[in-house]
Amino acid sequence: MVLKRREPRWYLGRRGVRLLVPMLWVVAGPHLAAAGDPWLLWTGPTQLRGANIYQRRVYPELDGTELMGPGPIGPPYVQADFDRLAALGANYVNISHTGLYTQKPPYRLDTDARDNLDRLLGMARRAGLFAVISFRSGPGRSDFSVCCFGETWYDPGYLNDEVWRDQAAQDAWVAMWRATAQRYAGNPAVVGYDLMVEPNSNDVWFDEWDPEAFYATHAGTTYDWNQLYPRIIAAIREVDATMPILVGGMGYSGVDWLPYMRVVADRRTIYAVHQYAPHDYTHQEPPPTLSYPGTFDADGDGAPETVDRSWLESLLATVDSFAADNGVVVAVNEMGVMRWEQGADQYLSDEIDLLERRGLNWAVWAWEPEWPPWVQEVTAFNFRLGPDPANHQEVPGNALEKVLTGAWARNTLRPLRLPLARRPRGRVVPLRSVE
Numbered sequence: 527m528v529l530k531r532r533e534p535r536w537y538l539g540r541r542g543v544r545l546l547v548p549m550l551w552v553v554a555g556p557h558l559a560a561a562g563d564p565w566l567l568w569t570g571p572t573q574l575r576g577a578n579i580y581q582r583r584v585y586p587e588l589d590g591t592e593l594m595g596p597g598p599i600g601p602p603y604v605q606a607d608f609d610r611l612a613a614l615g616a617n618y619v620n621i622s623h624t625g626l627y628t629q630k631p632p633y634r635l636d637t638d639a640r641d642n643l644d645r646l647l648g649m650a651r652r653a654g655l656f657a658v659i660s661f662r663s664g665p666g667r668s669d670f671s672v673c674c675f676g677e678t679w680y681d682p683g684y685l686n687d688e689v690w691r692d693q694a695a696q697d698a699w700v701a702m703w704r705a706t707a708q709r710y711a712g713n714p715a716v717v718g719y720d721l722m723v724e725p726n727s728n729d730v731w732f733d734e735w736d737p738e739a740f741y742a743t744h745a746g747t748t749y750d751w752n753q754l755y756p757r758i759i760a761a762i763r764e765v766d767a768t769m770p771i772l773v774g775g776m777g778y779s780g781v782d783w784l785p786y787m788r789v790v791a792d793r794r795t796i797y798a799v800h801q802y803a804p805h806d807y808t809h810q811e812p813p814p815t816l817s818y819p820g821t822f823d824a825d826g827d828g829a830p831e832t833v834d835r836s837w838l839e840s841l842l843a844t845v846d847s848f849a850a851d852n853g854v855v856v857a858v859n860e861m862g863v864m865r866w867e868q869g870a871d872q873y874l875s876d877e878i879d880l881l882e883r884r885g886l887n888w889a890v891w892a893w894e895p896e897w898p899p900w901v902q903e904v905t906a907f908n909f910r911l912g913p914d915p916a917n918h919q920e921v922p923g924n925a926l927e928k929v930l931t932g933a934w935a936r937n938t939l940r941p942l943r944l945p946l947a948r949r950p951r952g953r954v955v956p957l958r959s960v961e
Contacts, residue, residue: 564717565770567656567939568796568855570885574656574717575934576618577611577893578860579603581642582662582669583624588680592899598638599624601900603646608653611893615934618656620859620889621646622723625664625699626706629686633665633698635705651715654940658772658859658889659710660720664702666695671730672723672778690727690749699754704761711766715941720772720859721758724779724800725751737777737786751776752788759792772859774798779860781844789852797848800860801877803841804833808863808873812915818869835876842880856884862891863926864906866915871925878933890930 567573580601584594594600611619623646624639643659650657663669666689670680689695703721710716727749734740744750755773762771771794777783779800787797802808804824807816816822819834831837849856858881863870874890881888894901894908902918905911909930912921921927 563768564656565768565794567717568770568857568887570855572882572885572887572936573939574618574857574887574889575937576616576620576655576889577930578620578622578660578889578891579607579646579893579895580673581621581623581646582673583639585684588684593903594900595897597642599642600897601895601904602897603649603895605649605652607893607895608649608655610896612653612655612940614931615937616655616893616930617934617937617940618658618717618887618889619650619893620658620660620720621650622660622662622860624669625661625667625702627665627698627702629663629665629668631665631694631698633695633701640709647710647713647715651713651941655715656717656939656941657715658718658720659706659716660723660772660859661702661706662723664722665689665698666692667699667722671726675726675730685730687727687730690731693748696748696754696757700757700761703758704765707762707766707769711769716769718770718772718796719762720774720798721755722751722774723860724774725776726778727751728776729778735777737783740776741786752786756788756790759790759795763792768794770794770796772796772798772857774800774859781841784844784848784856787848789854796855796857798857798859799845801841801858802860802862804837807833807867810864810867812866814864814867816868818867818873820869835880838876838880842884845886846884856886858886858888860891861888862907865909865911865926866906866913870913871929874926875929878929882933 581599584598584600595602608619621643623643624636626636626639626643627633628636647657662672666686668684668686670684671687674680689699703719707719728734728740731749732740741750746753759771759773762769771792773795775783775787779798781799781801781803784797784799806822806824807818807820810816819832821830821832823830824833824837825831845856848854861877863873867873878888892907894904901908905918909924909926910920911917912924913926
């Protein structure tokens with residue numbers, strides 16, 4: 527047998543350092559060696575620091591002809607968008623994307639969504655970014671209940687939350703993820719599958735925000751995400767034994783709902799949190815009245831509390847307990863604050879520091895494309911625009927951006943951008959560190 531040395535899946539270093547990890551010797555021919563194990567990226571210390579991008583189906587009658595771009599999925603991202611995110615230091619993009627199956631029956635492959643996701647993953651890989659595939663929509667679920675439930679700018683007919691009542695839609699969601707895993711199992715850029723962005727049957731069907739009360743009534747029913755996601759995980763494992771799987775809880779994956787998640791036997795499942803608390807602070811439309819640090823009623827109990835680093839530390843104690851009690855890995859694949867909030871840079875700095883002290887990976891919301899109509903219209907979480915709500919031009923080096931680029935500068939691992947053999951399903955080769 528002839529031994530040939532192949533490039534590994536990951537490399538270490540920025541500033542031109544090209545230390546390769548791991549150095550693998552593989553047998554040429556049909557027996558291809560596995561590349562670096564993506565699971566090791568999630569187990570701490572913090573290795574993935576990045577941002578979310580947002581993609582949904584375009585409805586010209588609703589969106590017009592410019593805002594979301596000319597394609598079937600928008601807003602438009604191009605290679606320069608990914609390259610720029612990587613150049614600022616991020617090594618991870620959470621692709622918050624429409625699912626690969628249609629939202630209405632008969633549930634079948636949505637080729638537009640598939641082709642768009644293929645294109646995005648290709649751009650992420652060329653930019654040197656790891657990627658997680660996160661599905662916002664799919665059979666029986668539209669994007670509108672996730673992005674903007676209760677808002678009035680669109681016709682309620684665009685809402686679709688039948689997945690929480692229709693067994694056929696849930697079965698199709700399982701089938702969608704099996705097909706997705708089969709397609710992307712060996713993609714060198716992909717380091718995780720996030721099963722559903724912000725499960726929320728508690729809100730859209732019941733307006734119930736007490737997890738204990740919700741589960742006392744709905745545990746084990748189709749409204750219970752805890753009975754659906756283990757089926758999806760099992761389906762993925764039929765075709766991909768190694769890819770990390772991310773799953774967030776009900777209540778839009780808020781921290782308070784984490785203790786109510788069902789812990790599965792699969793040891794490569796990561797329990798995901800979306801951390802925007804306190805929401806009354808992070809989501810204030812201008813002009814904001816609350817500040818960080820500050821004193822206000824942050825938990826809705828009618829009594830004010832001091833919201834500062836200690837408050838965030840106390841909130842994250844729930845994450846600590848869940849991880850320790852169950853022996854599981856947790857990640858925060860969405861977090862953020864509207865750019866104009868008072869003290870936004872300090873809030874984000876404290877949160878990132880607290881997450882990294884726990885060894886958690888994180889992705890901020892959001893990395894917006896440079897598509898001009900979108901930049902002018904969607905600005906709340908575009909940290910590049912600075913703190914002035916009226917400003918729609920980039921402000922390089924603003925305080926919020928400095929917090930992120932300072933954190934992203936700690937990234938060392940990136941996917942190799944050269945062509946690689948596909949990773950065989952089911953085989954794991956540990957990542958060895960390079961001293």
